[in-house]
Amino acid sequence: MNWEAVIGIECHVELKTQTKMFCGCPNEFGAEPNTNVCPVCLGMPGALPVPNRVAIEHMVRAGLAFGAEIPAFSKFDRKNYFYPDMPKDYQISQFDMPLTSGGEVKYWLDDGTMKSCRLTRIHLEEDTGKSSHAGSGDGRIAGSEYSLVDFNRAGVPLMECVSEPEIRSSQDAVAYLTSLRETLLQLDVSDVKMEEGSLRCDANVSIRPVGATELGTKTEIKNMNSFRSVQRAIDSEIRRQIETVEAGGRVVQETRGWDEARGETHTMRSKEEAHDYRYFPDPDLVPMELQGDDIDRLRSSLAELPWQRFQRLTGEYGLNVKQAGQLIDNARLAEYFDRVVTASRNPQQSTNFVLGDLSRLANESGVAVADSKASPDDVAELIAMVDAKTINSKIAKTLVERMWKGDGSPKAIVEREGLSQTSDPGAVETFVDDVLAANPNIVAEYRAGKTNVAGFLVGQIMKASRGKADPALVNTVLKRKLE
Amino acid sequence: MSDFSIERGAADIARAVTAGSLSAADIVEAVLSRVDAVDGSVGAYLTPLHDLARGTAANVDARVRAGERLPLAGVPLAVKDNMCLTGTRTTAGSKILEHWVAPYTATAVARLLNAGCVPIGKANLDEFAMGSSCENSALGVTRNPYDLSRVPGGSSGGSAAAVAALEATIALGSDTGGSIREPAAFCNLVGFKPTYGRVSRYGLIAFASSLDQIGPLTRSVEDAALTYDAMAGFDTMDATSLDREVEPSATALREDLRGLRIGLVRQFDTKLLGTDVDAIYKKAYDDLAACGAEIVEVTLPTADYGLATYYLIAPAECSSNLSRFDGVRYGLRVEAKDVQAMYEETRAAGFGPEVKRRILIGTHALSSGYYDAYYVRAQKARTLIAHDFEKAFAGCDLIACPAASSPAFAFNAKSDPYSMYMMDYYTIPMSLAGLPALSVPCGWVTPPGGSAPMPLGLQLCAPLFAEPLLLGAAHAYERATKHATQHSPRVEAVSP
Numbered sequence: 005m006n007w008e009a010v011i012g013i014e015c016h017v018e019l020k021t022q023t024k025m026f027c028g029c030p031n032e033f034g035a036e037p038n039t040n041v042c043p044v045c046l047g048m049p050g051a052l053p054v055p056n057r058v059a060i061e062h063m064v065r066a067g068l069a070f071g072a073e074i075p076a077f078s079k080f081d082r083k084n085y086f087y088p089d090m091p092k093d094y095q096i097s098q099f100d101m102p103l104t105s106g107g108e109v110k111y112w113l114d115d116g117t118m119k120s121c122r123l124t125r126i127h128l129e130e131d132t133g134k135s136s137h138a139g140s141g142d143g144r145i146a147g148s149e150y151s152l153v154d155f156n157r158a159g160v161p162l163m164e165c166v167s168e169p170e171i172r173s174s175q176d177a178v179a180y181l182t183s184l185r186e187t188l189l190q191l192d193v194s195d196v197k198m199e200e201g202s203l204r205c206d207a208n209v210s211i212r213p214v215g216a217t218e219l220g221t222k223t224e225i226k227n228m229n230s231f232r233s234v235q236r237a238i239d240s241e242i243r244r245q246i247e248t249v250e251a252g253g254r255v256v257q258e259t260r261g262w263d264e265a266r267g268e269t270h271t272m273r274s275k276e277e278a279h280d281y282r283y284f285p286d287p288d289l290v291p292m293e294l295q296g297d298d299i300d301r302l303r304s305s306l307a308e309l310p311w312q313r314f315q316r317l318t319g320e321y322g323l324n325v326k327q328a329g330q331l332i333d334n335a336r337l338a339e340y341f342d343r344v345v346t347a348s349r350n351p352q353q354s355t356n357f358v359l360g361d362l363s364r365l366a367n368e369s370g371v372a373v374a375d376s377k378a379s380p381d382d383v384a385e386l387i388a389m390v391d392a393k394t395i396n397s398k399i400a401k402t403l404v405e406r407m408w409k410g411d412g413s414p415k416a417i418v419e420r421e422g423l424s425q426t427s428d429p430g431a432v433e434t435f436v437d438d439v440l441a442a443n444p445n446i447v448a449e450y451r452a453g454k455t456n457v458a459g460f461l462v463g464q465i466m467k468a469s470r471g472k473a474d475p476a477l478v479n480t481v482l483k484r485k486l487e
Numbered sequence: 488m489s490d491f492s493i494e495r496g497a498a499d500i501a502r503a504v505t506a507g508s509l510s511a512a513d514i515v516e517a518v519l520s521r522v523d524a525v526d527g528s529v530g531a532y533l534t535p536l537h538d539l540a541r542g543t544a545a546n547v548d549a550r551v552r553a554g555e556r557l558p559l560a561g562v563p564l565a566v567k568d569n570m571c572l573t574g575t576r577t578t579a580g581s582k583i584l585e586h587w588v589a590p591y592t593a594t595a596v597a598r599l600l601n602a603g604c605v606p607i608g609k610a611n612l613d614e615f616a617m618g619s620s621c622e623n624s625a626l627g628v629t630r631n632p633y634d635l636s637r638v639p640g641g642s643s644g645g646s647a648a649a650v651a652a653l654e655a656t657i658a659l660g661s662d663t664g665g666s667i668r669e670p671a672a673f674c675n676l677v678g679f680k681p682t683y684g685r686v687s688r689y690g691l692i693a694f695a696s697s698l699d700q701i702g703p704l705t706r707s708v709e710d711a712a713l714t715y716d717a718m719a720g721f722d723t724m725d726a727t728s729l730d731r732e733v734e735p736s737a738t739a740l741r742e743d744l745r746g747l748r749i750g751l752v753r754q755f756d757t758k759l760l761g762t763d764v765d766a767i768y769k770k771a772y773d774d775l776a777a778c779g780a781e782i783v784e785v786t787l788p789t790a791d792y793g794l795a796t797y798y799l800i801a802p803a804e805c806s807s808n809l810s811r812f813d814g815v816r817y818g819l820r821v822e823a824k825d826v827q828a829m830y831e832e833t834r835a836a837g838f839g840p841e842v843k844r845r846i847l848i849g850t851h852a853l854s855s856g857y858y859d860a861y862y863v864r865a866q867k868a869r870t871l872i873a874h875d876f877e878k879a880f881a882g883c884d885l886i887a888c889p890a891a892s893s894p895a896f897a898f899n900a901k902s903d904p905y906s907m908y909m910m911d912y913y914t915i916p917m918s919l920a921g922l923p924a925l926s927v928p929c930g931w932v933t934p935p936g937g938s939a940p941m942p943l944g945l946q947l948c949a950p951l952f953a954e955p956l957l958l959g960a961a962h963a964y965e966r967a968t969k970h971a972t973q974h975s976p977r978v979e980a981v982s983p
């Protein structure tokens with residue numbers, strides 16, 4: 005039988021704010037345990053939450069970027085359950101009136117295809133603290149001697165993005181996550197670093213016969229800590245489910261952990277007994293009312309989104325997927341690129357210089373292209389000079405290095421050092437004649453039919469002209485003289 | 488020591504301290520001696536704060552000498568022990584917090600300290616403010632200063648007893664369904680619950696967040712107004728606090744009630760009251776008329792649903808608010824084999840029966856399958872009750888009714904929870920509607936089986952934000968009737 009996978013992704017994204025969601029403690033990663041805490045985020049008796057406006061604005065901007073609806077009213081609810089690293093033993097979250105609803109994430113595949121996955125919702129909640137268990141060897145609570153809790157993360161604003169089960173492959177899941185991540189980076193609402201836990205995702209995976217409309221029993225995979233592990237975990241889980249069903253077994257609804265080293269998922273806990281979270285409106289917080297003006301202001305702050313940029317770069321400018329991906333990954337490089345294109349009106353050459361020579365120099369020097377001494381206008385000037393055949397490509401490459409070092413604009417360097425291309429037929433003819441006269445043996449070889457020695461002669465002519473001779477003209481003149 | 492009389496009111500004390508004719512240091516010594524003399528019998532305080540009181544008094548004197556004008560300079564204050572005060576034990580009357588020392592100060596307390604108050608002690612209360620007699624404290628017994636065999640009322644019983652027994656001039660209480668007004672009535676005090684959101688709840692250990700409100704218990708309306716003025720107003724630390732200007736009420740005290748229409752609620756069940764009690768209230772309404780008020784009848788058709796509504800919403804919120812007392816971070820912890828067992832055993836040992844009862848009711852009311860039938864319906868009923876009050880206030884300026892259905896009763900007289908809950912029959916609807924309401928002394932009656940007359944309280948209730956009107960009118964009534972100052976003998980110092 006042919007099977008298809010049905011995948012839904014839940015992402016938790018820590019929002020980038022100065023302070024936590026409901027108190028004034030710093031929202032920062034990596035501080036000494038339990039130093040960024042106060043009565044509010046520790047849930048001390050009598051302490052009360054006050055919402056962080058910036059976090060709410062981040063949510064609205066993210067919602068707008070994904071085309072979600074922003075309802076006029078929204079509220080915070082309490083999700084009640086006991087957990088040692090949750091100070092109040094309820095989490096302030098959103099239940100039936102989230103800040104955004106619907107929307108979609110548009111993403112692109114390696115072959116350039118655009119796809120999209122609808123969002124169920126994006127809601128705002130507070131993060132929990134972090135437990136660690138000592139003395140058990142494997143860091144798990146079972147068998148540990150004692151547990152430690154760090155509440156620095158407790159109360160950090162957390163955006164939860166829940167997708168519809170519309171993703172069909174692990175590649176699509178990674179592409180979806182890439183687009184989501186790029187968008188949130190672009191909005192500057194999160195650092196989205198999986199290694200620091202500011203982006204965490206779970207995948208809900210089920211399989212069904214191709215053509216079926218009903219959903220199969222799903223499992224939820226956790227503990228994936230890179231996009232690569234997301235892809236591997238989903239693939240492995242799809243395989244496991246198919247093997248289970250084809251062997252006559254049944255997929256059990258459960259939470260499964262991903263073991264990176266062994267490359268397989270394993271049972272974490274059964275989800276058969278559903279939790280009763282006893283959601284109800286948090287009586288310590290009043291409902292939020294968003295004004296149309298505020299939403300308009302936030303909407304106008306949105307720049308071009310990554311998927312839009314992808315379409316522009318591949319469509320309008322003809323970049324390939326890899327090149328477009330490089331620019332979407334790096335907003336500052338993309339901005340630099342756009343300035344070069346705008347000034348040069350030559351997307352092809354802009355791509356060559358920015359993603360080729362300049363990016364290579366950036367890699368070698370550790371200085372970002374946008375921080376280098378070569379300005380986008382200088383690069384555009386260089387492109388114009390190449391287009392006008394004022395310089396040849398070889399000189400151009402040298403000039404890029406000179407510009408990178410801060411030797412000035414390409415025009416200035418060329419003028420100062422007389423590097424402009426020699427296109428004067430008389431001058432080129434002199435170079436050619438000199439080289440032919442100096443190499444009678446080679447000329448004889450050529451005339452005897454060994455035409456590939458022409459390359460050597462061109463090299464000698466270019467050298468004699470200090471690289472300035474117009475290569476096309478050199479070729480023409482040489483050919484004429486030899487035949 | 489000066490000849491300071493501990494019966495003097497807050498306004499009087501602040502004036503004298505400001506003028507330099509009295510020192511906060513002398514006042515505090517007089518009050519602390521009174522505490523030492525009578526608190527063994529009364530039990531108002533769970534934690535007396537002698538050292539802090541002396542230190543604060545010295546500081547107040549220094550501030551006054553430095554020219555600071557403090558509206559409550561040197562006024563001795565009792566703080567209900569569900570409000571945080573940095574460095575002091577704050578127990579909420581519960582074993583689960585018996586040894587917890589607050590690391591921060593509640594906004595209301597901080598504002599009073601800033602206004603010159605001197606904290607004398609943390610006052611006893613029903614555990615987590617749940618109760619109507621103060622018998623639910625897990626940590627101590629508080630007795631009514633007018634008859635030590637009777638309860639002081641709850642849940643702010645310690646606060647009320649402290650002020651009635653002259654162990655403080657003013658006290659802070661918290662009112663969720665009547666917990667300031669009812670003990671005020673039992674102890675012949677003015678007990679004032681402001682509009683919900685007027686006084687910050689930051690630092691008040693929550694019982695039911697949408698109902699809890701801090702307010703003063705005092706021996707006069709003027710003191711209540713002064714205390715309220717000093718602590719009301721927007722607080723950035725409390726998202727439910729009202730960002731709306733507070734009109735001072737101390738300057739709105741009236742001499743009569745001319746031009747005011749006072750409504751009596753047709754639906755309120757007077758059968759709850761004994762004949763003697765009913766007679767006192769009838770007299771009180773006559774007195775209101777004698778002060779110039781026009782007495783009218785108003786209807787609150789949904790008022791009778793108050794109790795049922797309250798006993799769904801308040802437990803629902805408390806079931807969630809009290810989750811944090813789990814033994815993980817502070818307070819009592821019972822060691823057990825795993826974390827789940829630790830939660831269970833800690834909470835089993837730490838909470839008293841009334842708290843457990845309400846947590847169970849609330850957990851049930853919020854659980855899936857029952858949420859719509861209980862919690863959502865209760866919220867709807869609450870909205871209807873609030874609307875009823877709005878309509879009623881179209882026909883009157885204030886509403887008058889009893890503050891409690893009986894005077895203070897003897898210990899253990901109300902053994903079943905329901906009869907205890909009925910004590911709040913007259914105060915709960917105002918709490919559900921978030922309205923400002925107060926209890927002012929209105930007479931004395933000898934309860935069945937009692938040897939001495941016990942006080943009763945007249946409840947007055949105003950529309951949202953009408954605190955100046957409410958306190959102003961209560962002041963006129965107090966002046967005319969003098970029940971607050973003419974009273975039977977209170978507890979005597981225990982002879983050494």
Ligand SMILES: [Zn+2]
Nearest residue numbers: 027029042045
């Ligand atoms: Zn904090």
